[in-house]
Amino acid sequence: MFDVAKVKSDFPILSREINGKKLSYLDNAATSQKPQVVIDAINNFYKNHNANVHRGVHTLSEEATAMYEEAREKVARFINARHPEEIIFTKGTTEAVNLVAYSWGRKNIKKGDTIAVTEIEHHSNIIPWQILAKEKNANLKVLSIDEEGFVTGSLQGLKPKIVAVSHASNVLGTIQEIKDISREAHLEGALVFVDGAQAVPHMKVDVLSLDCDFYAFSGHKMLSPMGIGVLYVKKEILENMEPYQVGGGMIKEVFFDRATYADIPGRFEAGTPNVSGAVGLGAGIDYLNRIGMENISEHEVGLLNYSLAKLNLVPGLKTYGPTDVKRRTGLIAFTLEGIHPHDLASVLDTEGVAIRSGHHCTMPLHNKLKIPATARASFYLYNTKEDVDALLYGIEKAERILKR
Ligand SMILES: Cc1ncc(COP(=O)(O)O)c(C=O)c1O
Numbered sequence: 001m002f003d004v005a006k007v008k009s010d011f012p013i014l015s016r017e018i019n020g021k022k023l024s025y026l027d028n029a030a031t032s033q034k035p036q037v038v039i040d041a042i043n044n045f046y047k048n049h050n051a052n053v054h055r056g057v058h059t060l061s062e063e064a065t066a067m068y069e070e071a072r073e074k075v076a077r078f079i080n081a082r083h084p085e086e087i088i089f090t091k092g093t094t095e096a097v098n099l100v101a102y103s104w105g106r107k108n109i110k111k112g113d114t115i116a117v118t119e120i121e122h123h124s125n126i127i128p129w130q131i132l133a134k135e136k137n138a139n140l141k142v143l144s145i146d147e148e149g150f151v152t153g154s155l156q157g158l159k160p161k162i163v164a165v166s167h168a169s170n171v172l173g174t175i176q177e178i179k180d181i182s183r184e185a186h187l188e189g190a191l192v193f194v195d196g197a198q199a200v201p202h203m204k205v206d207v208l209s210l211d212c213d214f215y216a217f218s219g220h221k222m223l224s225p226m227g228i229g230v231l232y233v234k235k236e237i238l239e240n241m242e243p244y245q246v247g248g249g250m251i252k253e254v255f256f257d258r259a260t261y262a263d264i265p266g267r268f269e270a271g272t273p274n275v276s277g278a279v280g281l282g283a284g285i286d287y288l289n290r291i292g293m294e295n296i297s298e299h300e301v302g303l304l305n306y307s308l309a310k311l312n313l314v315p316g317l318k319t320y321g322p323t324d325v326k327r328r329t330g331l332i333a334f335t336l337e338g339i340h341p342h343d344l345a346s347v348l349d350t351e352g353v354a355i356r357s358g359h360h361c362t363m364p365l366h367n368k369l370k371i372p373a374t375a376r377a378s379f380y381l382y383n384t385k386e387d388v389d390a391l392l393y394g395i396e397k398a399e400r401i402l403k404r
Helices: 004-009 036-049 059-078 093-108 127-136 178-187 275-291 293-311 341-350 363-369 385-402
Strands: 087-090 114-118 139-143 162-166 191-195 214-218 229-233 251-254 259-261 317-319 331-336 356-358 374-378
Touching: 036 059, 036 275, 059 087, 059 275, 087 093, 093 127, 093 162, 093 191, 093 214, 093 229, 114 127, 127 139, 162 178, 178 191, 275 293, 293 317, 293 331, 293 385, 331 341, 331 385, 341 356, 341 374, 341 385
Parallel strands: 114 139, 114 162, 162 191, 191 214
Antiparallel strands: 087 229, 214 229, 251 259, 317 331, 331 374, 356 374
């Protein structure tokens, strides 16, 4: 295991006080904080190496290009992709889903085809497919989940063209059995798109062993900057995909009546990319590798056990998600009888505790659970039992103030 106090000291923002109280940052599923090494990597890029990539022959441009491509290699190794060309830099998970729905979807989805999503998906993994289905007169099939969030809906006989599923839920924490879903989907002749926004930051992900065709995640949820994300696509599929956006940087030859496009991955990165973001992501990955993804998962399971045991003792408090902590990531959505999650979050803020409240971009899931909103505490490698204690103290305070 690792020294959490040492890890915490690597994140400057975590020494801040909020409303006169020590900050307990428990909103990591929304975005994580950044260690000094990531801040330094971005700073170093702009201070010493800033230039556009894949364009100039001067030294700075070559340095910037090398740093950008090195980041791509780090990402590929981190998720065990076979080739760096299978990694496309995007703005984040949302852009990655839109890219696939637009580029792969418009070419491959035809009238009457089926696109499968699940009841647990984030809006980002629903709406692009919904629009594609409407545009193509295709069917959007919603696979059901059980109470713990595991996909139960069968693909057998459905013959979908694509199955879009999250690896880990941003509300229930549920970790889906992606290997099984991939096997079943492939037997049906479907491709598999995995939204890994809540998985890659918290556990070891191996896209080869998952055997998914597409895998997306966001840098900002894994210690890295906002505005940089990743889309992994199996090479043989990517090579046959049309560009998503067009313009500079993604072409071979341009005439007024036609253009030919660059090889992968450049074909999918039109315009000046977020180079400092990619460099920052590389530094974030280095940091996560130094700590070890298995250690991070284990640390979060420890916090989950500690907090679930305490939260479940609070009268009127209901937690959601799998009972087996090994099958969920380090977050807990909950409701507290008689107190709206937004009011709870406001009182917690007075104690320096940052949580999220609302529908967390999963309205269909909340409709299924028959609740308008939940409060959500989400952990990461720098969180401690003291943060959980501060959360519990804040909950008691909210009950004192709001239930009078
Ligand atoms: C499961 C899931 N998918 C997709 C997203 C969208 O990620 P981004 O806003 O970084 O594009 C999120 C972000 O909260 C998420 O939790």
